[in-house]
Amino acid sequence: MIASQCPDWIAVDRRGKKLRAWAMADDNTVLATLATSESTEGLDDPGDFEPALLNLIAPWLDDKPVDVIACGPVDRTGGETGKGSGDRVAPPLRPVPCPVRDIDPLLIPSADPRIRIRIVPGLRQDRPADVMRGAETTIAGYLSKEPAFDGVICLPGASTHWAHISAGEVVSFRSFLTFDLFTILAQHSLLRSSLGRSGWDDATFAEAVDEALTRPERLASLLYSVHARDLLQGRDGLVARSRLAGYLVGAELAAARPYWLGQPVTVIASVDRAQIYSRALTRQGLTPRIADETEMTLAGLAGFRGGLDLRS
C-alpha cells in the first residue's frame, strides 16, 4: 500500500488482547495489514478498544470518514442485553439457533469523526451458558464459500469454539478455554520452568491426547505430571510442551465428543493450531477439512460490509 493512499474500508478483528486491522480496497483486496502483539498493553479492558484501534490504524486515516467493520469483544459491556454500564451502545448478542450470514453490523457512536465503526454482533446460548464473539464472523466467511456445509466447525483460538452448523445456521456451540490455559500454564504456573519455548514432538503429543481422552477427569493431575516427569525423567522442554498441549487438547476432545463424533468436521485456524487439531482428530478416525482463519474472518467481514448501503 502506498502510504498516502487511504483504504476504502477497514476490516478489524479482535481476539483476546490481539487486534488485527486490514486496509481494504472496494473490491475487497487487502492493501495492508497491521496487528498489535499478543501482549499489547491497554487492551486488558474491552472498553479500551477504540483508543487502541485508532492508535493502530492512524497511518490509514485522513479527513474523509472511513467505514470500519469490526468483530470480536470490542465493546465494554460485551454486548449482552440489559446489563453493563458502559457508555458504548453495543449490538446485543444473538441467541442460537440463528443464521450467521445475513445480518447487519451495528453502527456505534465513535468519538473520532474519521471513522464510522460497525460491529458484528456475537452469539449467545443460554443452556449451557456460552458466548461467541468474533468466531461467528469466521463461520460466516466459511459459509460464504461453502453455503451447503452441514456439520461441525471447530475454531481453535485463545478459546476453542465447536459449532454445529445446519442450513446456514449455528444450531448450538460449546467453548473451551484450551489455548488460553496452555499459554498461562506455560508462562505463569509451576510448569513454566519445565516447558520449552518452542518445538514439537508428535509422538508425545499423540500419546498425551490418547491419555487425556481416556481419562479426561484426571486433567489437573495430568497437568501436574508434566512437572513431575520433568523432575524425574529429565528436562526436555520440547517434549513437556507437546505433552501439555496433548493433555489439554485431549481433554477438550473428550468433552466435545458429542460435537465431532460421526460428523463432517472443518477446522478453521492458523496453520499451527489447525495441524494440532487435525492430528488429534485424525487419530479418532476423522478426516477433518482445514480452512485458514484469517482468510475466513476477512471473507466474513467483507460479507457483512456487502450487506450495507455504505453510501447512505
Place this chain on the structure above:
Amino acid sequence: MIASQCPDWIAVDRRGKKLRAWAMADDNTVLATLATSESTEGLDDPGDFEPALLNLIAPWLDDKPVDVIACGPVDRTGGETGKGSGDRVAPPLRPVPCPVRDIDPLLIPSADPRIRIRIVPGLRQDRPADVMRGAETTIAGYLSKEPAFDGVICLPGASTHWAHISAGEVVSFRSFLTFDLFTILAQHSLLRSSLGRSGWDDATFAEAVDEALTRPERLASLLYSVHARDLLQGRDGLVARSRLAGYLVGAELAAARPYWLGQPVTVIASVDRAQIYSRALTRQGLTPRIADETEMTLAGLAGFRGGLDLRS
C-alpha cells in the same frame, strides 16, 4: 523476639515462590516468623533459594553459625537422581512407599559461614510419575502427633497432594495443579475480568463442585462457562470466583476419588483451603478431620532436627 537474640535454629519452608522462616528456640518454641510475599521477585528459579533465604533471615544472623532445617523445592535441580547440572548437592528424592519420619535431612554446602543448611528430601513416585517436595514434612509432623493414623491425607497448597498413609509410610500419592490453576486463571486468563478479588458464595461453590464431579471431563468447557455466565447473567465477581473454585476442586475430587472414597481423610491446610476441601468432602458423605498446615510443617521440621546430633 528481642532483636539482639539469635535463634537456636531456624526452620524454613518453601512452597512455590513463597519462603517462610521461623526463628526457633532450642525447645522448639517459635521466637519470630518471617515470610516473603507470594510474588517475591528472584524466587522464580529454585537456584535462587539461598540468596533469597539469606536476605529474609539476615536480622537473625550473627557470627555464630546457626542450623537451618529446610523443606520444599529449595535446590536448583529438584533433588532428583542423576540429572541436572546445578552446583548444589541436593538430597535425592526418596521413592515411595517409604516412611516419612525417621530420616535425616542432608547437609548441603553453603556459601555463607553463618548458616548450616540441612534439607529434607522430598518424595518421588515413578508410576504414575509424581513428586512431592515440602508436603512430606507436613505429613511427618502430623504423624508425629498421630502416629497410628491410617488413611488419606489431603494437602491443598499451590498444588494439592493426596497421600495414602499406612503404618507410618506414604504408600502412594497423587498431585493436582488446582490452586495454582485457580490463581493464574484469576490473574491472567480470559476469566480475570469476571472474577472478584475476594468473597465467597457457598451455594455456588457446592453447585459447581457437584457439576464438575458429575462431568469432570468437561473442565475446560466449565472454565469457559464462568466467562459466558458473567456476560449473560451479570457481573457478580464473588459468585464467579466461587464457581471457578468449585469447578477446579470438583474436578480434582473426581480424579482423586480412589484416594478418598471410603477412607478416613485428614485435610492439612491453611484455614481457608481446609474449609473449602472440608465443605466439598462433606458433601460426598465424608467427615474429614482438619489440621493446621503451618503447625504440622513446623512439627515436621522440629522432628527432623531432633534426629540430628547438632553438636557434632
